[in-house]
Amino acid sequence: MAGAALKRLTMLVAAAMAWGSGGVAAQQVSYDLVEGWAQLPRGVSAWGQTTGVVADPDGTFWVFHRCFAAICTGHDDVDPILHYDAAGKLITSWGKGMFVWPHGLYLDRDGYLWVTDARGADGKGHTVMKLTKDGRVVMTLGTPGVAGAGHDTFDGPADVVVAEDGSIFVADGHGNDRVVKFSPEGDFLLEWGTEGSDYGQLNEPHALGLDSRGRLFVGDRLNQRIQIFDQNGRFLAVWPAIMASGMTITPDDVVYVADYQLRQGIVIARASDFQEIGFVDNALGEAVAVDAARNVYVGEVLPRNLKKFVRSVTP
Numbered sequence: 001m002a003g004a005a006l007k008r009l010t011m012l013v014a015a016a017m018a019w020g021s022g023g024v025a026a027q028q029v030s031y032d033l034v035e036g037w038a039q040l041p042r043g044v045s046a047w048g049q050t051t052g053v054v055a056d057p058d059g060t061f062w063v064f065h066r067c068f069a070a071i072c073t074g075h076d077d078v079d080p081i082l083h084y085d086a087a088g089k090l091i092t093s094w095g096k097g098m099f100v101w102p103h104g105l106y107l108d109r110d111g112y113l114w115v116t117d118a119r120g121a122d123g124k125g126h127t128v129m130k131l132t133k134d135g136r137v138v139m140t141l142g143t144p145g146v147a148g149a150g151h152d153t154f155d156g157p158a159d160v161v162v163a164e165d166g167s168i169f170v171a172d173g174h175g176n177d178r179v180v181k182f183s184p185e186g187d188f189l190l191e192w193g194t195e196g197s198d199y200g201q202l203n204e205p206h207a208l209g210l211d212s213r214g215r216l217f218v219g220d221r222l223n224q225r226i227q228i229f230d231q232n233g234r235f236l237a238v239w240p241a242i243m244a245s246g247m248t249i250t251p252d253d254v255v256y257v258a259d260y261q262l263r264q265g266i267v268i269a270r271a272s273d274f275q276e277i278g279f280v281d282n283a284l285g286e287a288v289a290v291d292a293a294r295n296v297y298v299g300e301v302l303p304r305n306l307k308k309f310v311r312s313v314t315p
Helices: 015-019
Strands: 006-014 026-034 050-055 061-065 081-084 090-094 102-107 113-121 124-131 137-141 157-162 168-172 178-182 188-192 205-210 216-220 225-229 235-240 246-249 254-259 265-270 276-280 285-290 296-300 305-314
Touching (some): 061 296, 124 157, 168 205, 168 216, 178 205, 205 254, 246 285, 254 285
Parallel strands (some): 050 102, 050 285
Antiparallel strands (some): 006 026, 050 296, 157 168, 168 178, 178 188, 205 216, 285 296, 296 305
């Protein structure tokens, strides 16, 4: 971090509210923006649209981006998947020519990367892929290059998560308004959601997360809410007044929501009751990740950036 410019973003939170400690004393929590944290590949001078970032349990990070542009079409010589160490040094990259419009990124408990490609062209896209960490395709959901609303097609799949039992959930949200569930083997099981604003209806489902109870959080973006369902699509609860473009939930059920449109920052809340316990400013994120030290990583589309915020706590 030597030589990096830090911008302090400060807020007050209650310790018990933030991390469930049971105490009542207020603590000052700051998020320090580390300018230029991630090394760009040789010959690249600026970020393009960065749509996915996940923290690997081994302390490294995976990034999914639109080929340092707004789309990968016409940039087939660019790797849209980047792998960084904790210091922001680029370890490796891959994925040339595989994607049209990179969107969602997820790392499952078995170490597989899942990605969504939300546009179609030239026999690619409108798919969800399961990949090894060296880029080998293990599974493809959807029909490459074909938009649809069937059991084997998507129209703009925005995000994907995998449950503890291996069930796969896809937010098919840029062209359709549904969540689709597949078996661990990739067989269609069920779907739910039609366009609308009633509970159970959706309008651009854009982000997914699973809490420790197995509840599925669905960022119902244009309805400005997050809906919570069981894994068979039964409506459970709603978190209003938030436009989730990206989301991650920690093992102890703290939700980090990237909302660059309505709240214009990273909203931090408890999954149990949606009580907000923090906020990261200067972060217009499409994607958000959190490491073991609660540092926050944000992929931005409109400002076109990848940011790291270091968390610190003082009494």
